[in-house]
Amino acid sequence: MDFGLSPEQRMFQESLGRHLAEASPLEVVRQARQPSFDPNRLVPGLAALGVAGLLVPEAHGGLGLGVLDAALAAEMLGRAAAPAPFVAAFVMAPLALALAGSPEQQAALLPKIAEGRLRVGAAFAEQVAARADAGVEVVQGRLSGRALFVLDFAADAYLVASRDGGLWWVEAGASGLERIPFSTIDTTRRVGELRLAATPAEPLPGASPAVLRRIIDAGRVVLAGDTLGAAQHMLEAAVDYAKTREQFGRPIGSFQAVKHMCAEMAASLEPCRAFLWYAAHAQDALPEEAALQAAHLKAHVAEVGTRLAKTATEVHGGMGFTDLLGLHHWFKRIAWNRQMLGSPEQCRREAARLRGLAA
Amino acid sequence: MDLSLSPRHQAFREEVRRFLAEHGHKAPRGHRGDHVAWQKLLIEHGYAARFIPREYGGYGAPPDILEARIIAEEFGRAQVSPGLQGQGVSMLVPTLLEVGTEEQKRRFIPPTLTGEMIWCQGYSEPQAGSDLASLRTSAVLDGDHWVVNGQKIWTSTAREADWMFALVRTEPEAPKHEGISFLLIDMRTPGIEVRPLVDMTMEANFNEVFFTDVRVPKENIVGRRGEGWRIANLVLRHERGSLADPNAMMARLLALIDLMKAERVDGRRAIDDPVLLDRLMRIEGRVQALRANDLRLLSAKVNPDHGDPRVGLAGLLVKLETTELRHELEGLAVDAMGEFGILYDRSPELRAGGTWVRSWMYYLGLIIGGGTSQIQKNIIAERGLGLPREPRTARP
Ligand SMILES: Cc1cc2nc3c(=O)[nH]c(=O)nc-3n(C[C@H](O)[C@H](O)[C@H](O)COP(=O)(O)OP(=O)(O)OC[C@H]3O[C@@H](n4cnc5c(N)ncnc54)[C@H](O)[C@@H]3O)c2cc1C
Numbered sequence: 170m171d172f173g174l175s176p177e178q179r180m181f182q183e184s185l186g187r188h189l190a191e192a193s194p195l196e197v198v199r200q201a202r203q204p205s206f207d208p209n210r211l212v213p214g215l216a217a218l219g220v221a222g223l224l225v226p227e228a229h230g231g232l233g234l235g236v237l238d239a240a241l242a243a244e245m246l247g248r249a250a251a252p253a254p255f256v257a258a259f260v261m262a263p264l265a266l267a268l269a270g271s272p273e274q275q276a277a278l279l280p281k282i283a284e285g286r287l288r289v290g291a292a293f294a295e296q297v298a299a300r301a302d303a304g305v306e307v308v309q310g311r312l313s314g315r316a317l318f319v320l321d322f323a324a325d326a327y328l329v330a331s332r333d334g335g336l337w338w339v340e341a342g343a344s345g346l347e348r349i350p351f352s353t354i355d356t357t358r359r360v361g362e363l364r365l366a367a368t369p370a371e372p373l374p375g376a377s378p379a380v381l382r383r384i385i386d387a388g389r390v391v392l393a394g395d396t397l398g399a400a401q402h403m404l405e406a407a408v409d410y411a412k413t414r415e416q417f418g419r420p421i422g423s424f425q426a427v428k429h430m431c432a433e434m435a436a437s438l439e440p441c442r443a444f445l446w447y448a449a450h451a452q453d454a455l456p457e458e459a460a461l462q463a464a465h466l467k468a469h470v471a472e473v474g475t476r477l478a479k480t481a482t483e484v485h486g487g488m489g490f491t492d493l494l495g496l497h498h499w500f501k502r503i504a505w506n507r508q509m510l511g512s513p514e515q516c517r518r519e520a521a522r523l524r525g526l527a528a
Numbered sequence: 529m530d531l532s533l534s535p536r537h538q539a540f541r542e543e544v545r546r547f548l549a550e551h552g553h554k555a556p557r558g559h560r561g562d563h564v565a566w567q568k569l570l571i572e573h574g575y576a577a578r579f580i581p582r583e584y585g586g587y588g589a590p591p592d593i594l595e596a597r598i599i600a601e602e603f604g605r606a607q608v609s610p611g612l613q614g615q616g617v618s619m620l621v622p623t624l625l626e627v628g629t630e631e632q633k634r635r636f637i638p639p640t641l642t643g644e645m646i647w648c649q650g651y652s653e654p655q656a657g658s659d660l661a662s663l664r665t666s667a668v669l670d671g672d673h674w675v676v677n678g679q680k681i682w683t684s685t686a687r688e689a690d691w692m693f694a695l696v697r698t699e700p701e702a703p704k705h706e707g708i709s710f711l712l713i714d715m716r717t718p719g720i721e722v723r724p725l726v727d728m729t730m731e732a733n734f735n736e737v738f739f740t741d742v743r744v745p746k747e748n749i750v751g752r753r754g755e756g757w758r759i760a761n762l763v764l765r766h767e768r769g770s771l772a773d774p775n776a777m778m779a780r781l782l783a784l785i786d787l788m789k790a791e792r793v794d795g796r797r798a799i800d801d802p803v804l805l806d807r808l809m810r811i812e813g814r815v816q817a818l819r820a821n822d823l824r825l826l827s828a829k830v831n832p833d834h835g836d837p838r839v840g841l842a843g844l845l846v847k848l849e850t851t852e853l854r855h856e857l858e859g860l861a862v863d864a865m866g867e868f869g870i871l872y873d874r875s876p877e878l879r880a881g882g883t884w885v886r887s888w889m890y891y892l893g894l895i896i897g898g899g900t901s902q903i904q905k906n907i908i909a910e911r912g913l914g915l916p917r918e919p920r921t922a923r924p
Contacts, residue, residue: 170537170594171530172827173834237529408913423916425906431913432905436845439838443820450529462816469813517809518802526785526799526808 172446174241181219182241188218189249195495201252202356208323209288211253216285220255224263229279231263235453236387240394240445247398247506250498252357254321256391256509257291257328258282261320261384265291265328268383269336269375278338290324292316292363293388295332296381297511305331311345311367312337318509320388322350322359329363329370336376343368355505357498383452385510386463390449392506393470397441399502400474403481404434406496410485421484430480437473444469461523468516471507478503537594544602547573555608564643567611575599576611577641580621585638593829604775614685616640616647619763620693623710627751627759636691636712650680650694650713650737651760657682658903660695661705661757665739667696669746674698674711676719676742682897686722686735689715693763699754708756712748719743729889730873764899774819777854781815784808784857787880788864798864811857818850841912848904851895858888 174182192214200206215221223238225231232238239260246255263282266275281287294317295304305314316329329337339346345366353360408431411422421427448462455462478500482489489496507513521527533541551573556563570576571587578595580586589595603610611617621640624633639645656663665678676696686692692713699707715722719742724732751759788799788808798804821842828839861884862869870885871878895901909915 170533170827171831171834172823173529173831173836175529176835179835408915411915420916422909423918425902425918428909428915429902429905431915432848432908435841435913436848436905436908439842439845440817440821440849442838443824443842444817446529447816447820447823450531454529454531465809465813465816468810469817472810472813513810514806517806517813520809520812521805524812527805 185245193249193251198250208359212285221259221285222283225279225283231283237449240449243391243394244398247395248402250502257321258288260391261291261388262289268380269373271374288324290319290321290327292319292329294318296330307331312365312370316363322361336373337370339370355501388510389463389467393466396470396474396503396506399499400477403499407481407484434477441470464516464520468513471513474503541598548606552608567643570611585641612643615649623763646689648683648686648689648692650692652682665696667698672746673743676739680737682734683737684734695756705757706754710750710756710759774822784861844908844912855891
């Protein structure tokens, strides 16, 4: 029995953290909002560390690791608020190809993903919570319709889930494909809409409801990991600020109101770490619990993260509200993660269904 | 990451299950049944006092944290009493094992383990609650006896107790944390008066205890004079760990789900109310988080070279988070029942004997007892996060 990270996993987190401290300091986080910023700028560095190939099987040039390792990487990316693709490009896409791709698709695509040369977006929002006029239909082997909130939008190709539960590979330059980028409060990650009009697409032959479920669940766990890291950053920033900022001749952290805000943040966040490990491990090794754990984790970490992001901002006073300090990037990262791939309410509804408590 | 158990531990789990299948029906339920006989049976089979040496009345197995966990899990799953959990077993015995004399261990541990010697904890005083170290009850050496004068308050089970482990001031001149000693007091000694205090559940679960020239044999001190504060902190560590078992919380959550399936308003089951269901799932998510946290703490104990730098923080938050969550969980049951939720005492139409609303109130008591939530937050902030300590006021 050993419920914890291996020395290799801890070293991997540390080296990724060091890399991001250099490659993605606050100036880079800020630059991500500029139109000239290349959203894939950090990808070569991440690929060199193995982050792009974490979930790519070794036979295809990756590391062949699990969702737990992906969640640990996400934690570090969230901690740095790194403006880089991850959840779709390096988690959902390789997982989809590994689970449902044909041998030819795997051989052609997975090595390029691991090398960071092929960036893939993921269109799954309609599988989680479909909006009235969105959804993708298959007509004679071509795709038509709208896919909203496509993750890691600045991509070379997209994995699109169709209404009938199919999975499709769509090249960014395919005919009849229109790409409409969205602006969200979080400028560190790209989302948008795909409009498809009889767009040619290649099916992944192994697609099934169970495969879609696993891909979405892995995405949820990874977004929770991102929130954990972002919230940890905000907590540490607040605690440091509380130790150094003085008012009334004392550090504000000696005022109990502030001290208790910090304690509440820490007490609610720290269990999220073990929860993340457990739920991520469930994706890799406990199939009967995997979906329920992913739903509960996504909801719980979103609630804790949202509250923490507010409190940590308050500890900084007016400075917390400024662009100058930049803390808001982490606040927004947490808010973004909360809504993607299932809001807390949505995830809890699903958890209730998985528990057999609701239809 | 490896959640599997060794073949030896798997076999042990089977052994516990066989015991429960064979003997589980003999277990006492609530206040009914023979607790001492059950406790003795458990010790004989090694499911209580498992790691306590045989010479002190235990089962004498080599310490094994996973075995302890397996026992707790299986008894919880079978909803069978895991034996005595009182302050004697959970707090005094570990203390005596750590710092007691050989004589004290042989005299006090065996009857405590069987439930034939019941203990109460005499720490809090009217003027010394959160600021426990300012306690005033005094003990003055007079020949072969300590003479104790003063008052304790909030003393749970003082009326049932045969003995009290108490903190008393023996060195009035010393700084406040260094003047305290740890004393074992026979509750039948002349000069002790116990007055029940009714708590908000309307039961008298705790008491005031008055001491007037109570003579306690000199050898009943545990540790040395002035060491009481350090010793008490050893015990408090045990208490904070024992107040909140996430496996017990999970069992309670399952009972809440059953309740919400049974309770109907306007023909609709409580569980089919989307707002109540969302609250239930929210609580379930929090229970899952604390179970994972508990697994992390367990694993760190089993693997001393775990390399998990934040595990200390993960331990400090347990009392705060579990008591608060448990209070909310019980409160959701009251809400799910609506007006029926607040029926009490022997009212007609009472659900489940009124246990949900009683437990909801009881857990408010546990939020306060054993170090309030505010004190827990001070501890987390100061020890866990390194924030500046509270300014200390002048010594008494
Ligand atoms: C159900 C129950 C059982 C108990 N059983 C026992 C027992 O068996 N034996 C025993 O010895 N004691 C027992 N106690 C006593 C318990 O340990 C104390 O009640 C507790 O430590 C609080 O002390 P107090 O009641 O004096 O409250 P106070 O210390 O007066 O606290 C009042 C309020 O002030 C706050 N406060 C105090 N100091 C600070 C601070 N520094 N920072 C922020 N807030 C602060 C508290 O959080 C609380 O909200 C029991 C209590 C309860 C409720």
